[in-house]
Amino acid sequence: MVNEELTPHIQELQRVLGDKIDEEQLEAELNKYLNEYHVNIDAAKRGIIRKYGDTDTSTFVTGNSLVKKVSELTGSEQNVDIIAKVVFVDEKTITAKGIPKKIVSGIIGDETGTVSFTVWEPGAIVLAKGSVYSFRNCYCKLWNDKVQVNLGNRGRIESAEGIKMDLPERQITAASSEIKIGNIKDGLGNVTVTGRVISVEKRQITARGEEKTVFSGIIADETGKIQFSAWNDFGIKEGESLCIKNAYIRSWKGIPQLNMGDRCEVSRVDAITDVVDTTNNKRTIEEIGRIGGGLDITVEGMVVDVRQGSGIIRRCPQCNRSMLNGACTTHGMVEGIMDLRLKVVIDDGTGAIGAIVNRDDTEKLTGVTLQAAQGLASIKGESVVGREITGKILMKRVSVTGNVMSDDYGPSMIVKSAEILNVDLEKEASALLDEVEASL
Amino acid sequence: MNARETAWRVFATELNSSTLEIKATEEKMPSYIVSPLGAKINRILITGVLTEKENVGSEEEPMWRGRIQDVSGSFFINVGKFQPEASAAIADIEAPCFVAAVGRVRSYTTDDGRTFITVRPEHIVKIDEKQRNEWILETAKSTWKRLKDTKRVLSMGDATEKDLVDAGMSPVEAFGITYALDNYGQMPDSALYLKTIQAALRMLLPDRNVDLGFPEDMSDEPDEIELPENGQQGNNAAQLEDMILDLLEELDTDGKGAPREELERRAEDMGISSIELEEVSNTLMDKGLVYEPNLRYLKRI
Numbered sequence: 001m002v003n004e005e006l007t008p009h010i011q012e013l014q015r016v017l018g019d020k021i022d023e024e025q026l027e028a029e030l031n032k033y034l035n036e037y038h039v040n041i042d043a044a045k046r047g048i049i050r051k052y053g054d055t056d057t058s059t060f061v062t063g064n065s066l067v068k069k070v071s072e073l074t075g076s077e078q079n080v081d082i083i084a085k086v087v088f089v090d091e092k093t094i095t096a097k098g099i100p101k102k103i104v105s106g107i108i109g110d111e112t113g114t115v116s117f118t119v120w121e122p123g124a125i126v127l128a129k130g131s132v133y134s135f136r137n138c139y140c141k142l143w144n145d146k147v148q149v150n151l152g153n154r155g156r157i158e159s160a161e162g163i164k165m166d167l168p169e170r171q172i173t174a175a176s177s178e179i180k181i182g183n184i185k186d187g188l189g190n191v192t193v194t195g196r197v198i199s200v201e202k203r204q205i206t207a208r209g210e211e212k213t214v215f216s217g218i219i220a221d222e223t224g225k226i227q228f229s230a231w232n233d234f235g236i237k238e239g240e241s242l243c244i245k246n247a248y249i250r251s252w253k254g255i256p257q258l259n260m261g262d263r264c265e266v267s268r269v270d271a272i273t274d275v276v277d278t279t280n281n282k283r284t285i286e287e288i289g290r291i292g293g294g295l296d297i298t299v300e301g302m303v304v305d306v307r308q309g310s311g312i313i314r315r316c317p318q319c320n321r322s323m324l325n326g327a328c329t330t331h332g333m334v335e336g337i338m339d340l341r342l343k344v345v346i347d348d349g350t351g352a353i354g355a356i357v358n359r360d361d362t363e364k365l366t367g368v369t370l371q372a373a374q375g376l377a378s379i380k381g382e383s384v385v386g387r388e389i390t391g392k393i394l395m396k397r398v399s400v401t402g403n404v405m406s407d408d409y410g411p412s413m414i415v416k417s418a419e420i421l422n423v424d425l426e427k428e429a430s431a432l433l434d435e436v437e438a439s440l
Numbered sequence: 441m442n443a444r445e446t447a448w449r450v451f452a453t454e455l456n457s458s459t460l461e462i463k464a465t466e467e468k469m470p471s472y473i474v475s476p477l478g479a480k481i482n483r484i485l486i487t488g489v490l491t492e493k494e495n496v497g498s499e500e501e502p503m504w505r506g507r508i509q510d511v512s513g514s515f516f517i518n519v520g521k522f523q524p525e526a527s528a529a530i531a532d533i534e535a536p537c538f539v540a541a542v543g544r545v546r547s548y549t550t551d552d553g554r555t556f557i558t559v560r561p562e563h564i565v566k567i568d569e570k571q572r573n574e575w576i577l578e579t580a581k582s583t584w585k586r587l588k589d590t591k592r593v594l595s596m597g598d599a600t601e602k603d604l605v606d607a608g609m610s611p612v613e614a615f616g617i618t619y620a621l622d623n624y625g626q627m628p629d630s631a632l633y634l635k636t637i638q639a640a641l642r643m644l645l646p647d648r649n650v651d652l653g654f655p656e657d658m659s660d661e662p663d664e665i666e667l668p669e670n671g672q673q674g675n676n677a678a679q680l681e682d683m684i685l686d687l688l689e690e691l692d693t694d695g696k697g698a699p700r701e702e703l704e705r706r707a708e709d710m711g712i713s714s715i716e717l718e719e720v721s722n723t724l725m726d727k728g729l730v731y732e733p734n735l736r737y738l739k740r741i
Contacts (some may be wrong), residue, residue: 347542349448391565394567395542422579425573429577429580432580433641
C-alpha cells in the first residue's frame with residue numbers, strides 16, 4: 001500500500017490514539033504491519049491500537065457501529081450506538097493496576113428497557129440524571145446473564161437533548177411468595193422466609209460514597225441456611241425467629257443471599273426449633289445443581305476424576321494464585337512458592353461437582369505430605385507426584401464440606417474440610433433389606 | 441450449562457436390558473441410553489471383577505476389550521486411544537481382580553435388532569473388596585429407588601413430568617421414568633431387578649438369610665454357587681466339559697465358533713449357569729481344547 005492510501009487510516013488511528021503516538025511513528029508501525037508482515041489493514045489497525053492504546057478495554061476498531069435499542073442488546077456487541085436516558089448515574093474511584101482511576105457508572109434506558117453502563121474514560125461531559133444522550137461506540141458484555149454497556153477509550157457520549165424518551169414503568173414484581181430456605185435459588189425476586197437467626201453482625205460499609213450500616217448474618221429453617229444482609233436496622237438478634245417479608249435474592253458467585261431492602265418487613269414469630277443442623281448441611285449434588293450454591297455444604301461421593309493442576313503447584317508470592325509454567329498470569333516470571341493441592345470431580349450418582357482441596361486436606365486424604373511430594377519430585381519429577389496422588393484418591397469415597405458456587409460448567413466447591421468416607425456396609429445393607437422386605 | 445454428566449450407579453442387568461437411546465442431534469450434545477427404570481445414562485460408574493481383558497488392537501495402538509462382572513451379569517468395556525489414562529491403567533491390571541471404572545456408555549444394534557451396550561472407561565483402577573461392596577450397596581439403593589419411583593409413577597395414572605417433580609422427584613428422574621414408560625411400550629421386569637437386589641444383599645449380608653422370594657437362579661447369582669464335594673466335583677467337571685464341547689461343535693455353524701450369547705442360552709437350558717460355563721470354558725482354554733477367536737465367540741480346536 002502506498003503512502004497516500006495510508007493517510008485516511010493514519011488519520012483514523014490518530015483520532016483513536018490521540019497524542020499517544022506521533023504521526024511518523026504511526027506511519028512506521030503501519031508500514032511494518034502491512035509491508036513487512038503482510039497483515040491486512042484491519043488487523044494492522046487493531047494491533048496498533050492494542051499496542052499504543054489503553055489496555056483496559058477489549059474493543060477493536062471495526063467499521064461502522066450499529067444503533068440498537070436496549071432490549072436488542074445481546075451482550076456480545078463490539079461496537080454499538082445506543083440512544084438512551086440516564087436513569088441513575090454515579091462516579092466511582094476504582095483501583096486499576098495499583099493506580100486509582102475515576103469511572104462513571106449507572107443505569108440507562110430507552111422505551112424498550114434498562115441496562116447498566118460503565119464509562120471507563122470519563123471525558124468532559126457530565127451525565128445528568130433524566131437527560132438523553134447518544135452513547136457511541138459502546139461494547140457490551142454479559143455479567144451474571146445480564147448485559148452491561150461499556151464505553152472504553154473509543155466511546156463517545158453526545159448530548160441528544162432534542163430526543164424525548166419515555167421509559168417503561170419499573171415493574172413491581174408480583175406478591176411476595178413464601179419459600180423454604182433450601183429452595184432459594186438465584187434470580188428470585190420477592191420472597192418471604194421464616195427462620196431462626198443463627199448469627200448476626202453489624203458492619204460499616206461505604207456504598208456510593210455514603211457510610212452505611214449493614215446487619216448481616218445467617219438465618220436457617222428446617223431445609224437450609226442462607227446469608228442475609230439487612231440495609232436497615234430491624235433490631236435483629238441472634239437466636240430469635242423471624243418472618244421476613246419482601247426480601248430479594250441476589251447471588252454472589254452463585255451463592256444466593258437474602259437481601260432485606262427498604263420494602264422489607266420483619267416480624268417476630270414463635271420460636272422455630274426445627275432448623276437444619278448448621279454444622280451439617282448435607283446435600284445431594286442434584287440438589288446443589290438446582291440451588292446453584294451455598295455455604296458450608298457437605299457432599300458425599302466418589303472421586304471420579306482428578307484434574308490437571310493437582311499435585312505440586314507453585315503459587316505467585318504476590319497474589320497467591322497458582323502459576324502456569326513458572327509464570328504468574330499477572331506478575332510474570334516470579335519465584336513461586338511450592339504448594340500441594342487437589343482438583344477433583346466428585347460424583348454421588350445424582351450429579352458431579354468440581355472440588356478444590358487445599359494442602360492440609362490433600363495431605364490428609366492422600367497420605368502424601370508436601371515434603372514427601374517434593375522428595376519424590378526431586379527424584380522422579382513433578383508429573384510422577386501428580387500420578388502418585390491421583391492413584392491415592394481416584395475412586396475413593398469422600399465427604400467434603402465447603403462453599404459451593406456455580407458457573408456454566410456446573411457447581412464447584414472450595415473445600416474447607418475433607419475426609420475419606422467410611423461406610424457401615426452391614427448397617428446400611430440391613431436397612432435397605434428391611435425397607436425392601438417391608439414393601440413386598 | 442455444560443455441567444459434567446452424572447456417573448450413574450446401575451447394575452449390569454439394568455444396563456444390558458436397556459434398548460432405548462436418545463441420540464445427539466447436534467454437535468457437543470451428549471447421547472444417552474435410557475434404562476427400563478428410567479436412568480438417563482451418558483456416564484456410568486461400575487465395579488466388579490475384571491474377568492478378562494484382551495488387546496484387539498496392536499502393540500503400538502492398543503484397543504482393550506474386557507468384561508467386568510457384578511452380582512447380576514457382565515459389563516463389556518472398550519478402551520482405546522481416546523481413553524489414554526484408562527488405556528495405560530488397564531495394561532497393568534491382570535484379570536481377575538476387583539476394579540472400578542468410570543466412563544461413557546455406547547450402544548450398538550445388530551442387524552437382527554439386538555442392542556449391545558458397552559462402556560468406554562475414562563479411568564479404570566484396581567480396588568479392594570470393601571470398595572466393591574460399597575458400590576454394590578450404593579447401586580442396590582439406587583436401583584431400588586428407581587424401581588420404587590417407577591411403581592409410584594405407574595400408580596399415579598397420567599402424571600406429567602411436572603406432576604412428578606411436584607411429588608418430589610428430580611427433573612432428571614421425572615424425565616427418565618416418563619420417557620422409559622412411554623417408549624419401552626411395556627412395564628419394566630421388576631422381578632429381574634428385585635432378583636438383582638436380592639443377589640446384592642446376599643453378597644453384602646452373608647449371615648442374614650436374605651430371601652425376597654425369588655428362586656435361586658444361578659445365572660443371576662454367580663456368587664451363590666456351592667461347589668460339590670471333592671471327588672464328585674471332578675466327575676461333574678469332566679461331564680460338564682464334554683457337554684460344553686459338544687455344544688460348541690453344534691453351535692459352530694459357520695466356522696467362526698459358537699456365539700457366546702447362544703452358548704450361554706443353550707447351556708442355561710441344560711442347567712449350566714453362566715458362571716459355571718465361564719469356569720468350564722476357562723478350564724477348556726487352559727487345556728488348549730478351545731479358544732476365543734474374539735470376545736463374543738468360543739471355538740473348539
